[in-house]
Amino acid sequence: MDEIYLDKIRKEARNNHIPILLDETMEYVLDLLKKRQINSVLEIGTAIGYSASCFTKILQPNGYVDTIEIEEQRVNEARDNIEKLGLSEKINVYYGDALDILPTLISKNKKYDFIFIDASKGKYLEFFNFALELLNDNGIIIADNVLYKGMVLSDYNGHKHRTAVTKLRKFIEYIQNIVGMTSEIIDIGDGISITYKRKEEELNGTKG
Template identity: 55%
Template sequence: MPNYEYLKEIEEYGRKNKIPILLDESLEYIEIILKEKKPKRILEIGTAIGFSALCFSKYLAEGGRIDTIEIESLRVEQAEANIEKVGVQDKIRVMEGDALDILPYLNEKYDIVFIDAAKGKYNEFFEHAIRLTKSGSIIIADNVLYKGYVLSDYNKHKQRTAVNKLRSFIDMVLNHPDLDARLVEIGDGLIVAEVK
């Protein structure tokens, strides 16, 4: 039996150690989608210490599974330890590496794809997300407003490239002919796109 009581401790560890785990209000919004959808298959890009994947695993349909990708080996280790602690090893598989190297090898169709990794690569992640989903699937991307920079006239320093990339990403998704997409201005900004 999973022991979700550990989630609080994992969340506290993440916040204390400045690991960028999902904000509470974004999590609540996504949980509403998951509760309704009861997904069988979820793909996550950006595991960190496994917090969001563990939260999502509560809403999987019977026999459902999550594949989650993380580039940093220390975080993969921490995520695997947390998954074991909660007791959901049969529900979550962590894949170690750059998502752009791993995604081309995935071929199944997911009900939910959650993009939560390198902001500069969202366009590339999204192309894979489209390929790996089907009609009715939902693609969610977090941090698309990048602390508010994306909707402001902010245009300086080292974040400029990431901000411009996110702006063109949002534009592409909201105008994509195969998606019903919306920009949700909560937390750090979510894109929620349903495949038509």
């Protein structure tokens, strides 16, 4: 991987106010993923391909990343960046609304080891329910921005962000109450949630 070009993408995104994953969150997520065997990644929210490219660093040799982006210009930029990084064989960018594309992946019986949700905050619950159907048994789902600048766990009740904050609060409550799954909220960057299936021994009450 051409780290200099990757850094150029990161800086360009920041200069153009394209919201890419914060450095501390990326470091945390990559550390977590390194401990697992990741062959397949699904990302919802490509932007210009920065995080998708970073995820290739922790892939097993034949691993790949599928990533979905709704804005055509960003899809084109992402594909261009991915090509320049020499990652076209590893990353496939889908152009469209994830809410349309995710059901097509389900109908193809696709399964992923890691699913990353990083698109419109108001739709996290819908993305997540599709993600559950696309997750391998040992898979992990991470959603970014779940604490949304600290507003989600505060008593924020302002008008401007009310819809997103209310939906994220519901999202957090929902994922923490799914039978057979464990979810944690980590206060890093803009806040991430981590969800995975509970192990058999935990479900049987012999552990935890």
